[in-house]
Amino acid sequence: MRTLSLFFALIFAACFSHAQTADEIVNKYLTATGGVENWKKLEGVKMSAKVNQGGMEIPLDIYNLKDGRQMTVVTFQGKTIKQGVYDGTTLWSTNFMTMKPEKSDAESTEIFKTGLGDFPDPFLNYSDKGYKLELIGKETVEGTETFKIKLTKKPFVVEGKTEENVSFYFFDAEEFIPIMVESEIKVGPAKGKISQITMSDYQEVNGLFFPFSLGQGVKGMGSQPISLSKIELNPQVDPKEFVFTEEK
Numbered sequence: 001m002r003t004l005s006l007f008f009a010l011i012f013a014a015c016f017s018h019a020q021t022a023d024e025i026v027n028k029y030l031t032a033t034g035g036v037e038n039w040k041k042l043e044g045v046k047m048s049a050k051v052n053q054g055g056m057e058i059p060l061d062i063y064n065l066k067d068g069r070q071m072t073v074v075t076f077q078g079k080t081i082k083q084g085v086y087d088g089t090t091l092w093s094t095n096f097m098t099m100k101p102e103k104s105d106a107e108s109t110e111i112f113k114t115g116l117g118d119f120p121d122p123f124l125n126y127s128d129k130g131y132k133l134e135l136i137g138k139e140t141v142e143g144t145e146t147f148k149i150k151l152t153k154k155p156f157v158v159e160g161k162t163e164e165n166v167s168f169y170f171f172d173a174e175e176f177i178p179i180m181v182e183s184e185i186k187v188g189p190a191k192g193k194i195s196q197i198t199m200s201d202y203q204e205v206n207g208l209f210f211p212f213s214l215g216q217g218v219k220g221m222g223s224q225p226i227s228l229s230k231i232e233l234n235p236q237v238d239p240k241e242f243v244f245t246e247e248k
Helices: 002-017 022-032 036-041 106-113
Strands: 044-053 056-065 070-076 079-086 091-094 101-103 132-141 144-158 161-172 178-184 194-205 208-218 223-233
Touching: 022 036, 022 132, 022 144, 044 208, 091 106, 106 144, 132 161, 144 178, 194 223
Parallel strands: none
Antiparallel strands: 044 056, 044 223, 056 070, 070 079, 079 091, 091 101, 132 144, 144 161, 161 178, 178 194, 194 208, 208 223
């Protein structure tokens, strides 16, 4: 009996030694999508996409720059509407009713700032940022076996209370690319619900791989599909496009 117990212990140890770790999964992901050094060289991304809203396709351009500046430019009924714009200091958006720029409240701005430095990917040099990884286990997502990884970032304050900043990433167990991200919504009407983002149709752009099909919504309540038509690396953008201007 003791020999048999030792045999199973050795088998378990051998299997455990070959199990994937969170670090290994993330390293394989970064390697498979272009390599760490190539990701580090990236200075900015412009994504051209279309969102289907009530049967109508709405074009938009999403800008993300290494220095933290970003914005989404929506073209609707001949008008240009900017959303989620950060100029390095101020977070603002165009009010859909008044069509005037408005600053976000202080709390939303501070929460937004906790993600600065994540470009182009939160997993790039994650330990240097003070982030932590934990492999939760395996989980099947729409028929695909995945590794579920918990990413814990720096906490933020909501209504005077310090909240955890946690996201769960689901990596395809064969391709080592994320296909879904879940996180709890901390502010707004959907507070307490789970945000769910899906990614698929990865394509190469100048040696780096990006998902060209996205879905964004609340878990269990449907998803808004976003189809990317083009991704441009290191785009030239006039700095004035990001600047908040107070209208009188």
